[in-house]
Amino acid sequence: MGSCAAPSAKGDDKFITTDYLQQCRTAYTEGYRRAADILINHIDESGRDQDFLVYPVLFLYRHHLELLIKQIIGLALALAEDPDKHQYKKDDHNLNNLWPLAQKLIPEVDDSYRPSDFKIVKEVVKALHQADERATDFRYAGRNDGTRSLEGIHYVNTRRFGEKMGEASDLLDGVDNGLRYLLDCKAEWNQILDSF
Template sequence: MGKLFKEAKDWENESFIRKNDNKWLYYSEGYKIAAELIEQELITKLESRDFLIYPLIYLHRHYLELKLKEIIVEGNCIIGAKDFLPKGGHNLINLWKESLEILHLVWGDDFKIPAVTIENKIKELHNADVKSDGFRYPIDKDGEENLKSVQKINYRNFRDEFLEIKYFIEGVTDGLYATKDFI
């Protein structure tokens, strides 16, 4: 019987599982790239849109969750709380608040949120999928229908609006790594 996870002679088909300092980056970038691939598929094949919307939104949501946790972990490393883990679970609002607290500890009054829209978009995504299972399963653990408040999603609009979050979050994490390197 074969194994799912093994090395083989065709090295060009292997991926390295990173164990270095930037492990958060590898995870989050993977979800971001997968979402971008789905976006391209949706643009070229409209017949897939009702199927691919679920993994598309989930991948974006999970990317955001990972980036917020990365901010918390790396920010805590900078301020000297080494083995700190994020407390927010899958709750994007809690992770956002925790991230902001850490960023203010790292950069003080120099840290400014560019616009309230970032927070509003994070809240909107959180409220649509509070437990991070709405875009993964049609029903929750109690058998209740997920995504009751969402009827239609324009994927191009979602992509365009999510870009503001993506650019902000990536700028923050890049800034944290630059601060870490400087220290």
């Protein structure tokens, strides 16, 4: 994977190139997580701003998880024997649709995982989906129909939320890395076969 730095060749006035965007999916995914972690550290260290920063924290972690799950789906489909049997909408933001597909694909392409390994991810996905089904409630105070977002949620312990998200993210990062390794092995093997 190439560098995620923006092009800087002399005379190159392009700031963003297509290649740049393709190489940096992980930077996006990890960037949302790190931003949430930074905000939580600020809240913990200063004892201030939780009432304002809780919404960005929730959104950043939720979006991180969505992107990471989509990344895993893409890697698993690249490894699957019959990827066409696992069609999904790439513009779907519903974690209750995305996670079950990822959870089905992972053991299909890497048999080292058992369903029980993903207990924390299942818990986090369920909680996030219940709070923000359409991936908009953490971003907007009101819905298009005029009702209040996050109805019924009165308090969020950002530190505890961050710990749970960290556990789920670390597990999924491991899956992501493992699938990348398997994809590299597959490419290497195909290269060897093509040389005969």
